[in-house]
Amino acid sequence: MRPRSPFVTTSTQPFHLSIPESQLVDLRRRLELTRWPDPETVGDWSQGVPLVQAKALVEHWLTKYDWRRCEAMLNGLGQFTTEIDGVAIHFLHVRSKHENAMPMIMTHGWPGSVIEFHKVIGPLTDPTAHGGKAEDAFHLVIPSLPGYGFSGKPPKAGWGVQKIASVWAELMSRLGYGRYVAQGGDWGSLVTTNLGALRPEGLAAIHVNLPVVLPADLGNKFSTEEAAMLGALQHYDRWDSGYSKQQSTRPQTVGYGLADSPSGQAMWIYEKFWKWMDCNGDPLSVLAADEILDNVMLYWLSNSAASSARLYWESYHDGFIAVQLALPVGCSIFAKEIYRAPRSWAERCMSNLIYWNEVPKGGHFAAFEQPGLFVDELRNCFRLVR
Template identity: 45%
Template sequence: METSTETLEEVGSAESIRPFQFTFPQADLDDLNRRILATRWPEKEPVNDQTQGVPLATMKALAHYWATEYDWRKVEAKLNALPQFITEIDGLDIHFIHVRSKHTNALPLIVTHGWPGSIIEQMKIIGPLTDPTAFGGKAEDAFDVVIPSMPGYGFSGKPSTTGWGPSRIAYAWITLMKRLGYEKFLAQGGDWGGLITDIMAVQSPDNLLGMATNFPCTVPPEINNAAFAGAPAPDGLSAEEKQAYEQLSFSYKHVAYALIMGSRPQTLLATADSPVGLATMFLDHDQLSLALISRSFAGKSEGLTRDDVLDNITLCWLTNTAVSGYRIYWENKHAFVAPLGVKVPVVVSAFPDELYQAPKSWAEKAYPNMIYYKKHNKGGHFAAWEQPELLVNDIREGFRSLH
């Protein structure tokens, strides 16, 4: 990989921040193509649904498109058109995109991705957030946007020691924003990014003007425990709460990937050797996302295109960050969706095809300073990727009172 990293100093920084560009050697892309074509396939699954995991037909369609039509250079050019940087925090190189708005009084916003994601997830929201007047918004809705790659993901460094869990990442993000000259700022995230954003709000409430999440941590602990155990819905839940409980209970029955990554991430090292193996792991995050992605490879795109999916997987392959990305599950010590005690202003986006659609009643208790709540009728786990317009609108409307 060819990179450019000459040193420069940014305002408010006592540490070097290095501009970053990259071009992967054609030999790496040729090797990827060779490996895809050499895939040894198993027989078709003996069921006609997703109950045994990712369907063979989906993976064959993905592999065929990946090897014969997909063009990595398109997304590489889009990424290199964005201002990217690397800076060392706590002994680790952190890669990030930093787009300053041309509008005055833009609010600084750090946005965090999750797994199986990367900065690719957030590319569709950068323009609308930083240049709202070009996307149907108002100048006063502008943000300076910072999108870091989590440790072990993309172009960030891979931790060689333990300890890089969500809490340490949250501290690193506070350090990053201060280094960029932002003493007070906003934060947004989904999946791991949602949990990290909640932790930032608890750890550094004086720095966070507010936070937004599309992966809300709202489930009362006793309800979360019951759902994880597969118990029937507790008595006394409203219809909306019962639906959320059933969604959560279903999700917990289908997180085999999280269980093995949380206990034996190194056992999955074969996904660093097989691109189709890696893609299969990435597709099986949750049942509804898998169905959505399967439809995209069957000719029906609904928010996520084939290129969207393969841009993210290919970035992981080329940076060899499959196993290093899994390790955050092993490092994590927090419940995924339980309240953490956030007191700062909160914007909640509740999507129906998320692992659970957070009821307003739970969100109000988990976030006593919730300033905006929107229950959407479409969209799933990868909100910035699948439904960028809806998410951008929530961020704009939710934070408008903080400008």
């Protein structure tokens, strides 16, 4: 048993997840009635999820997957909600048994969720039980982004990454943490970066595994590493950005199909695990089908296809340009990330870059794919500011 948080206040309530059975019955009915498209005309994933793999994942969902297992896991970790600026924020709050543990807020992205972090919670909060030292312990706050999972859905525009960063600062203050660090990847990297730029009282350092370092003024001369990042971004724009163009321009439209079809919602996410993980073209070689479906279920059960996509509409077009950071920053560059940020650009926007490491394996979903390496990165980075 992990200790419950002593920081529960009148504005923070325990959250117990209990999905009505009627929703699971409806899910099974929709899966059974899936109308499948024609198969792809190529022998790989280059046109999207191949029909054979799509049918296999849905068959597993129908016949072998157990949501109640995932529900029990989340309830066992300790879930809470608190309302900030009119939106309910859902978060995991797992406190270490070690007295001098460092508080850390960790932020997921799209198409991820708090599920991404479930394999690193134990090692980070209880290092002595996982081959580490007591002095490496963390208290963890892991919120669901607004519009994602079991957080509330902002009823009006204005909830971009800068707004979310200010909400995270309020959350950590509300929980009573006077000194803490922050970590994030994907959208979580942008939220964490903006939290670092805001630098609220108590924030000691940040760590990101998708550094936002693209200069506003590129110039015309590039190192090998800088040119490689630009090449990766060009490849992404040509072959991998269809989802982001849709979500950043018409999130409501894409929501109709994904909210109505669980198979459609699953494949919208599954394809990104194939493309962005270090998996040699086979997502199931790194993650179990149940793990992928746990993550999909947080979108399906909360009907958050449109509300999660709106973060792209809010922040995608101007959110990825580097901002100046003066507080201590650590970066981990995983081998198969969407792009591998060059240190030269990081140093231009991070004046106090305390940690930089290029990790030999792992991709965009680092904590999910390579939990051991991910934990090592956070321990090594934040030892420098304890």
